[in-house]
Amino acid sequence: MRFKDRIAIQYLWATAVLMAICFIVVYLVAREVVFANLDRDLDYEAEKHTYEVRIQGDSIRFYNKAEWEEREHREVQVNPVFIQIIDRHGKVMDKSPNLKEGQLKAHFPPRTEHFNSELNTQRIRQVQLALKEEGELKGYILAAMSSESALSILSGLAWVLFWVYLFLLLTLFFFSRQLAQRNIKPVEDLTQAVQGIGQHQFTKRVQLPKYQDEIYQLSQQFNQLLDRIEQALNREKEFTSDASHELRTPIASLRGTLEVLIRRERTAEEYQEKIKYCLGEIDRMSDITDQLLTMARIEQLSPHQEQQRPLSELIDETLKSLEKSINELDIQIHRQKEKETLTLAQHQAQLILGNILGNAVKYNQPEGKIWINLLEKAEEYQIEIGNLGKQIPRQERDKIFQAFYRGSDCLESRIKGNGLGLAIAKKAAESLGAKLRYEARAEKENYFILTLSKN
Numbered sequence: 001m002r003f004k005d006r007i008a009i010q011y012l013w014a015t016a017v018l019m020a021i022c023f024i025v026v027y028l029v030a031r032e033v034v035f036a037n038l039d040r041d042l043d044y045e046a047e048k049h050t051y052e053v054r055i056q057g058d059s060i061r062f063y064n065k066a067e068w069e070e071r072e073h074r075e076v077q078v079n080p081v082f083i084q085i086i087d088r089h090g091k092v093m094d095k096s097p098n099l100k101e102g103q104l105k106a107h108f109p110p111r112t113e114h115f116n117s118e119l120n121t122q123r124i125r126q127v128q129l130a131l132k133e134e135g136e137l138k139g140y141i142l143a144a145m146s147s148e149s150a151l152s153i154l155s156g157l158a159w160v161l162f163w164v165y166l167f168l169l170l171t172l173f174f175f176s177r178q179l180a181q182r183n184i185k186p187v188e189d190l191t192q193a194v195q196g197i198g199q200h201q202f203t204k205r206v207q208l209p210k211y212q213d214e215i216y217q218l219s220q221q222f223n224q225l226l227d228r229i230e231q232a233l234n235r236e237k238e239f240t241s242d243a244s245h246e247l248r249t250p251i252a253s254l255r256g257t258l259e260v261l262i263r264r265e266r267t268a269e270e271y272q273e274k275i276k277y278c279l280g281e282i283d284r285m286s287d288i289t290d291q292l293l294t295m296a297r298i299e300q301l302s303p304h305q306e307q308q309r310p311l312s313e314l315i316d317e318t319l320k321s322l323e324k325s326i327n328e329l330d331i332q333i334h335r336q337k338e339k340e341t342l343t344l345a346q347h348q349a350q351l352i353l354g355n356i357l358g359n360a361v362k363y364n365q366p367e368g369k370i371w372i373n374l375l376e377k378a379e380e381y382q383i384e385i386g387n388l389g390k391q392i393p394r395q396e397r398d399k400i401f402q403a404f405y406r407g408s409d410c411l412e413s414r415i416k417g418n419g420l421g422l423a424i425a426k427k428a429a430e431s432l433g434a435k436l437r438y439e440a441r442a443e444k445e446n447y448f449i450l451t452l453s454k455n
Helices: 003-050 065-074 148-183 185-195 214-261 268-298 311-321 323-328 346-362 408-413 421-431
Strands: 053-056 059-062 081-087 092-095 115-119 122-133 136-146 308-310 332-335 343-345 369-376 380-388 435-440 445-453
Touching (some): 003 081, 053 122, 053 136, 059 092, 311 343, 346 445
Antiparallel strands (some): 115 122, 308 343, 380 445
């Protein structure tokens, strides 16, 4: 079943139930009004004829029956009244002439409310009142009126309501189907737009609807999803290209070295030298592979599932692992005491601190300095790690967090590295919901600032 038909049918079911309840209430109210009017007229006639009854011993009669009969003939009877008198045992004592050979049915014990009955296959409405003399029950007066016209009106009303009900249901289904078709038109447009986006067409976007409703939000979210997919694909292409380039160089070097090595006999020293060089290239490829795996795994890590450790302990461990290089360069550490309450996910924090502090040592000058500061603001923390050294040129600052990017100064100084450290630190910061940026301050001062939200 199509979506618009399902919406129309569900709407129709709900409307059908409500309409049925309303029509039933209308019929019941009309029935109550009709019978209330009939019962009121019946009570009036019964009370009126009660005063024309004469009780003498066991005899109960109408004392002015001749006059009553003459009055009945003079009046136009739209709805004739049938009157019957019975004693307390149910024996008929007297009755109105219009009953002829018929009799009204009495109930024992007597029913105090009005009730429906039949008289010669004619449906009537009837009431039974007690006749008493000095508190003693003598008999009953039965009054009845034909209910055929009332029931005919109610029957006609029921059929009218039934056909109106069916007509309204069919009309509502037609209009609700048209409205559903109109309302799901943006969804159909969205579906067609999605179908038109192929595997290599992520530059296309869904046109946003005119009204900013739920469909607008869905289209907007879908476009944002396409943006993220396109960015991820572009990063994947760049990453694959850079990774293949970085690995191709040591592999080519290994191949060239080994081919030269087997062209003629070499001395033991030459073999050892070339083997050491090959092992160095293998170690380089191993480092690149490990860092690539680290970058791939960062996105799979959830900071909430990682062990939370105090920032001060994590900095202590990182500085201890760099202690040899710090002592060789005679670097001074200027460190502000961190808050013990500030904790971070262990794995992500180690990746950030390891790479940032490692670079702060690697690119520092002899007898240089490293600053580690923690600033607390209204809604965030800022962890600043600075060092003395040549500042990154302005034109390169936007690229330093890209994978495999190495600045011109790194290449000139021939400092070993593969350009993945800052890219890993950036990804780890994003995994924590933090921001990592570079800032050049005073002459030869380089700062990397990690901003963490308190929420």
